[in-house]
Amino acid sequence: MSEVLQNHLSKSSAPNSQNRSVDVVVVGGGIVGKACALGLAQLGLQTIEIAPDLGQNVPNPQGTQWGQRIYAFSPSTQKLLAHLHLWDAIDHGRLQPVRDMRIYGDRGEKNDQLHLSAFEAGTPQLAWIGEANLIEHTIDQASRFQNKLERINDVVEKIYVDADGSTLHLKNGGSIRAQLVIAADGANSPIRNELGMSVSEESYSQSAVVINWLCTYPHLETAFQWFLPGGDIVAMLPLPGKQVSMVWSTSPENANDLLKLDQAQWLDQFASIAHGAIIKQLGELTLNSTPAAYPLRKIRAKRFIGPEASPKVVLIGDAAHVMHPLAGQGLNLGLRDVAVLLNILGKRESFRSPSDIVLLRRYERQRQGDTSALLWVTDKLKKLFSASSNTERQLRNWGLGLVNKSHFIKQRLIERALGEIDFE
Ligand SMILES: Cc1cc2nc3c(=O)[nH]c(=O)nc-3n(C[C@H](O)[C@H](O)[C@H](O)COP(=O)(O)OP(=O)(O)OC[C@H]3O[C@@H](n4cnc5c(N)ncnc54)[C@H](O)[C@@H]3O)c2cc1C
Secondary structure, X not given: OOOOOOOOOOHHHOOOOOXXXXXXXXXXXXXXXXXXXXXHHHOOOOEEEEEOOOOOOOOOOOOOOOOOOEEEEOHHHHHHHHHOOOHHHOOHHHOEEEOEEEEEOOOOOOOOEEEEEHHHHOOOOOEEEEEHHHHHHHHHHXXXXXXXXXXXXXXXXXXXXXOOOEEEEEOOOOEEEEEEEEXXXXXXXXXXXXOOOOEEXXXXXXXXXXXXXXXXXXXXXXXXXXXXXXXXXXXXXEEOOOEEEEEEEEOHHHHHHHHOOOHHHHXXXXXHOHHHHHHHHHOOEEEOOOOEEEXXXXXXXXXXXXXOOOOOEEEOHHHOEEOOHHHOOHHHHHHHHHHHHHHHHHOOXXXXXXXXXXXXXXXXXXXXXXXXXXXXXXXXXXXXXXXXXXXHHHHHHHHHXXXXXXXHHHHHHHHHHHOOOOOO
């Protein structure tokens, strides 16, 4: 995208003639964009979703090889998927409920650990672990039968915003006019950039290496996380059967080296970290997917609606916020954006258009708190466990043990991880 155009451009100032006009356009074909587009169409709004990866429906994952992108889905995500009539259509044989979380400090001492338990919190599970494709496939299936939703396999090249709405110009030609544009176009959000919406951004100088493993001991429906000296974090998330999905956050150089390891070298790695605790817990691990690495950063858009002078565009998902994956919450947070937006648009008074400023401000207000709190907590935890002084090391490990003894704090932590949303 080359041209930055914002504020009050009149409809006629957009170069090409308009081909189409709808209530809402969702830009982006990740899980957040797909869920949002489906939900809007279910509200009865004429919706178009545009992304370059909408050409083919995502196939239903099958067999013993599990998809590479594995996520922890929180109960708030489950609630949204149920609201969209998707939850019961998902193949639950490929979803693993998490009943316990065990988090270990970096000194290897017995008391440096935090145990969160669904049983103690009085909830059936803390989260579910499953493949991104499983959710995407189910959304794709439902979208095929939704006559208010049209999907266009294309790239948005330009956006012109005026007092009545926006005009989007597509790479393959043609333009679309919408009252409201929802940017779900990911961390580098071209729409956000084009409108000049500012962000605060920080690299963690880490990459996350993800791999699925077969293990010889049962994982006990437990998600494990080890903080390692130097700031690395290894999470092992349970999958159905004797399988786990690893997320190892480490320096980009080490991530590069890890990607090249063979099976035997991996076992040596596991023996040498966390005092061998990973192998003691899960037994022998056998590679069950191709490894991949993702750079990690923190991004927060200053405003979630824009452009400043006449907001007609809403940011959701990674376009609005990106966080460290140590809490497994980025997607869940993005889907809470969707839930709030659907609630607000679903309840709007009949005289308000979908891009009415009152509604957009309501959305922004409701999402600021949840986003700031999660970004703050994950950021502080990441930094506390990267700090190298002895004092900080003692403090963080002592802190884990202390929190572990407080039922009250643990209950609050679990409430935050479950995420609250309500549909009226
Ligand atoms: C290692 C790792 C592990 C993670 N684990 C978890 C977890 O366990 N739980 C959790 O909740 N979150 C997790 N996350 C976060 C999660 O991956 C993201 O928050 C989520 O994928 C964001 O989804 P999205 O739909 O907003 O963006 P994306 O999935 O990035 O989708 C963006 C979409 O926009 C489209 N697009 C871009 N530009 C244009 C354009 N110009 N025109 C049209 N379309 C465009 C793209 O093609 C794409 O379809 C993890 C992240 C990492 C890195």
